[in-house]
Amino acid sequence: MKKKILMVLAAFVAAVTFAGCGSSGGGTINVVSREDGSGTRGAFIELTGVQEEKNGQKVDKTTDKATISNSTEVVMSTVKGDTNAIGYVSLGSLSKDVKAVKVEGVAPSVKTVTDGSYKIQRPFNIMTKGEASGVAQDFINYIMSSDGQNVIEKNGYVKVSTNGAYSGTKPSGKITVGGSSSVTPVMEKLKEAYEKVNPNATIEVQESDSTTGVSNAAKGTLDIGMASRDLQGSETSEGLKVTKIAKDGIAVIVNKDNSVDNLTLKQIKNIYTGKTTSWSDVK
Incomplete structure (x- = not known):
């Protein structure tokens, strides 16, 4: 009987320990970030302070222990499958497979x-080499x-035109639109709607x-380019005409079993630069 009681107690302790590790009880934080060139990454590191200026140069201080994902879908699936993961998505x-935390007490919506109360937000831009014409201009x-702005709003983004x-x-004619994987989903919806009316x-x-x-828009190999960030100084000198088509929030996401539901910008920066490595230190 005594041995049986000890076994039950041991199992209980193990269960509590496991549950704690899976719900921000002290597990190592697994940072998930986007790849270099991603507009989502560029906007995220700038808005959260992960990007710092050193000797007049902007330096991305994302921890080298971060898991790098090349699409929104991969970020979400990684966070969904890892109780200690944190990521960011458009x-x-x-989706409901992950949990979006509040930032400075404000939920993304x-x-x-x-x-403007949610601070991590960025523009969705499209650009053409000079003035567009034909199908490209008509699509813009x-x-x-x-009609187009309603499509944008229906898909969870913020419209910017009245x-x-x-x-x-x-x-009539064919054009090619390319670029940001964050803009792509809503651009596909805009394409479908436009091709119905034209x-x-x-x-x-x-x-x-x-x-x-x-x-590629600057080279003329795309009729319309897409970027989920503002253009940099070197890019604006390429003769591009830029049009903001929407605004988007960048949601900071954790696993649904993680008990953390609010982070400050400073906490996010400390996590993504590797200063904070354990969920037990997120207070």
Whole structure:
């Protein structure tokens, strides 16, 4: 009987210990970040202070122990499967498989991005080499019309234009749009909606990253580039015409079993620079 009681107690202690490690009870924080060139990463490190200035140069201080993922979907699946993981994703791509924490006490939402109370937010930009024409310009007109902005809002992003309904000329032809993997999902929805009102047009959407979208638009290999961040100084001198089509929040996500539900910007910076490595130190 005594041996049986001891076995039960041991099992209970083990269960409590395991549960604690899986819910911010002291486990090692597993940092998940996006790849170099990602607009989401660029905006995130700037807005959270992970990017610092040294000798006049901007330096990304993301810990070298971070797991690097090349898409929003991979970030979410990694965090979903790891109770000690933390990552960040576009608000419009957020799913119920993970938990978005509050930042400085404010939950990410269309409302809090719109009113500015949620601090980690960035623009969705498109760009063309000089003035667009034909299908490219007509598609941009659609995106900025109330029809296109309603598509943007319906998919969880914040609209930025107050233009009226689309009344384009519906030209014929094919264009290629490419770049940011964060902008791609809503661009696919915009493409579908536009091709219904203008069956004369064909739009190919290519997913890569913001830096590739900007550079290929500048080279003229894309009719329209996509970037989920502001353009850098060296990029704005490439003769690009930039149009902001939406605003987006960057949600900081943890596993659903993690008890943490609020982080300050300083705590996020300390986690992503490797200064804070254990969930028990997140207070």
